[in-house]
Amino acid sequence: MNSGIYPTYGPQGLQVWAISDEPQSTLEAFRDALGLSLPILLDPGGATRKQYEMVNAFPTAAYPQQWLIGVDGTIVFFNNELEHEALTTAIEAELAKMGR
Numbered sequence: 001m002n003s004g005i006y007p008t009y010g011p012q013g014l015q016v017w018a019i020s021d022e023p024q025s026t027l028e029a030f031r032d033a034l035g036l037s038l039p040i041l042l043d044p045g046g047a048t049r050k051q052y053e054m055v056n057a058f059p060t061a062a063y064p065q066q067w068l069i070g071v072d073g074t075i076v077f078f079n080n081e082l083e084h085e086a087l088t089t090a091i092e093a094e095l096a097k098m099g100r
Contacts, residue, residue: 005084006038009091012100021046070094 006016018040020027027040043049052067052075068077068090077090 005088005091009088009095012095013098014091014095017041019043019048021049068094071097 006014010016016038018027018031018036018038020040021043022030024042027042030036031038031040041048065080066078066082066087067075068087070076071094076094077087079086
């Protein structure tokens, strides 16, 4: 993540993953081309997308999407546009719940 979100909040407990139902070889090529170091989780069949109702949140299937899952496992932020301030506010609120 080049936005500085992970380097800033990772040491405080933020975990960042990419999740996709694309083939592993496609994802590895994407990761390598962008020089990403975050884990890419495979979601064959789109089970995660279905569980979190991503299709209903963004019917146009715009990518990339940001989803922040709170400390209690619920979705506390989602968007398909980069809104750095809103995302960092949500991250800070969740980290505060963890006492960080």
